[in-house]
Amino acid sequence: MENRQQSCDLILFGVKGDLARRKLLPAIYQLDKAGLLAAGTRVIGVARESASDSEFCASVEQTLKQFVAVEEIDKTTFERFCKRLQYVSLDFSSDQYQALADKLSGFDNTPVYYLATPPSLYAAICKGLEQRALNLEPARVILEKPIGHDLASSKEINQQVGQYFKESQIYRIDHYLGKETVLNLLALRFANSLFSSNWDHNAIDHIQITAAEQVGVEGRWSYYDDAGQLRDMVQNHLLQVLALIAMEPPSRLDADSIREEKLKVLKALRPIDESNSHITTVRGQYSAGFVGSKQVPAYLGEEGAQADSDTETFVALKAQLDNWRWSGVPFYLRTGKRMPEKRSEVVITFKEQPHNIFHETTSKLPANKLIIRLQPDEGVEVQMLNKIPGLGKNMQLKATTLDLSFDETFEKKRIADAYERLLLEAINGNQYLFVHRDEVEHAWRWVDGILDAWQTTEEKPKSYQAGTWGPVAAISLLAHDGRQWDE
Numbered sequence: 001m002e003n004r005q006q007s008c009d010l011i012l013f014g015v016k017g018d019l020a021r022r023k024l025l026p027a028i029y030q031l032d033k034a035g036l037l038a039a040g041t042r043v044i045g046v047a048r049e050s051a052s053d054s055e056f057c058a059s060v061e062q063t064l065k066q067f068v069a070v071e072e073i074d075k076t077t078f079e080r081f082c083k084r085l086q087y088v089s090l091d092f093s094s095d096q097y098q099a100l101a102d103k104l105s106g107f108d109n110t111p112v113y114y115l116a117t118p119p120s121l122y123a124a125i126c127k128g129l130e131q132r133a134l135n136l137e138p139a140r141v142i143l144e145k146p147i148g149h150d151l152a153s154s155k156e157i158n159q160q161v162g163q164y165f166k167e168s169q170i171y172r173i174d175h176y177l178g179k180e181t182v183l184n185l186l187a188l189r190f191a192n193s194l195f196s197s198n199w200d201h202n203a204i205d206h207i208q209i210t211a212a213e214q215v216g217v218e219g220r221w222s223y224y225d226d227a228g229q230l231r232d233m234v235q236n237h238l239l240q241v242l243a244l245i246a247m248e249p250p251s252r253l254d255a256d257s258i259r260e261e262k263l264k265v266l267k268a269l270r271p272i273d274e275s276n277s278h279i280t281t282v283r284g285q286y287s288a289g290f291v292g293s294k295q296v297p298a299y300l301g302e303e304g305a306q307a308d309s310d311t312e313t314f315v316a317l318k319a320q321l322d323n324w325r326w327s328g329v330p331f332y333l334r335t336g337k338r339m340p341e342k343r344s345e346v347v348i349t350f351k352e353q354p355h356n357i358f359h360e361t362t363s364k365l366p367a368n369k370l371i372i373r374l375q376p377d378e379g380v381e382v383q384m385l386n387k388i389p390g391l392g393k394n395m396q397l398k399a400t401t402l403d404l405s406f407d408e409t410f411e412k413k414r415i416a417d418a419y420e421r422l423l424l425e426a427i428n429g430n431q432y433l434f435v436h437r438d439e440v441e442h443a444w445r446w447v448d449g450i451l452d453a454w455q456t457t458e459e460k461p462k463s464y465q466a467g468t469w470g471p472v473a474a475i476s477l478l479a480h481d482g483r484q485w486d487e
């Protein structure tokens, strides 16, 4: 396969950690398998324990066997992949970066550093790189979320990394931006006049964004309990999806144009504070229950749990944008752990017809809906009314669905994991799927308002049984506006 990618050194800090093993190494392997890594590209694992290159290669083989589907692993690719693998042992907070510098010197590859470590190490790593002049352009650095715990700490992290790398070298990951279906939002909106001309308060009644998961905290209690669902999912993934749906058409498909438009959306979010949080937000925490047929414990009974915690595992919000296009159009966001199914989707509900000429047979004309299924069963669905064929005197209408499943439409083409797409874009120096510092900070500003309001009003999470769609209050949030969640 012809390969037009740039040759680079992918340096994975924290290569023995969960993210690197579960997501990054499998993604890089898949890129290699797809012929998307240039011949000279190397993958350099960096971690604390000492190991030789060949021991590292053996451990990566085990990792791939664990996290890549068996039919996806082939001997030829693995042999090629193994030749790319090298290892450096390093305590990230030390000043022993010479071994890494030695590994990188003498190669003309662009270094791409992936910091798959706790954010508290970002400053030390960036400083260590700078001391060996390893931070100079064209070097790039990829940062994992969370970028901070609130606005102040995110500013601190951004400022620390910014001391050593320019903004044009920094790639902040939000893995939702690497999902095929999230990218398809751009195609849907800006390649189809049917939608682009009906994408505002004149045509749209409201928008729902749901990211539901069946899993609980998956052994990450200490991280998660400190974060909660608002910080873990809304501050980043849901607000990024909202921004892509709501932004003005960018003039080009490039990083500056797209990030500028997303930023305007984040700036237009109406603040939520103690004056309105009781009518715009719902916090929940799961109690024991059944997800499918599986019995699961309460949040407070999960592995590693403390006896008591007020951390939310569910959030529902009514967000509003104070701008011309979206005046009066609420965006309802909902995300939670231990929901009945894993489902992420965007539902756009259009306005109802102003007058019903079919009233003799159909008392109410249900609104059209555009449903964008982000995962699983990726696809796009349009709900509309059609006439039931027949010679009867009165027209009989039926609610019907135009359903475009990606799996069927694109002939079961393998859908790349988000990390594959994002690593590839970083290798190629394209920042358009990465988050600008200003976006992170504006998202935090809005989220901080909600967190402060919950604290001031002492808003405790409402209980919901695992395997349900959250507390009853989440239903009331929409019912209050005469609407309901799309199920």
Ligand SMILES: NC(=O)C1=CN([C@@H]2O[C@H](COP(=O)(O)OP(=O)(O)OC[C@H]3O[C@@H](n4cnc5c(N)ncnc54)[C@H](OP(=O)(O)O)[C@@H]3O)[C@@H](O)[C@H]2O)C=CC1
Pocket (backbone or CB within 6 Å): 013, 014, 015, 016, 017, 018, 019, 020, 047, 048, 049, 090, 091, 092, 093, 115, 116, 117, 118, 119, 121, 144, 145, 146
């Ligand atoms: N796991 C996931 O699915 C996701 C993770 N993230 C983020 O990615 C980052 C990494 O997460 P995750 O992989 O889960 O975390 P892990 O704790 O599993 O991995 C972190 C790695 O960093 C290493 N490390 C820590 N301190 C040092 C040090 N001083 N010197 C050398 N190595 C060190 C640890 O090595 P050692 O074992 O030797 O301590 C460990 O292997 C975090 O910021 C997390 O929030 C984001 C989204 C999803």
Ligand SMILES: O=C1O[C@H](COP(=O)(O)O)[C@@H](O)[C@H](O)[C@H]1O
Pocket (backbone or CB within 6 Å): 211, 213, 232, 233, 344
């Ligand atoms: O970033 C995170 O995302 C996952 C959900 O990702 P998805 O691609 O499976 O939708 C979430 O489980 C995790 O808590 C969060 O940190």
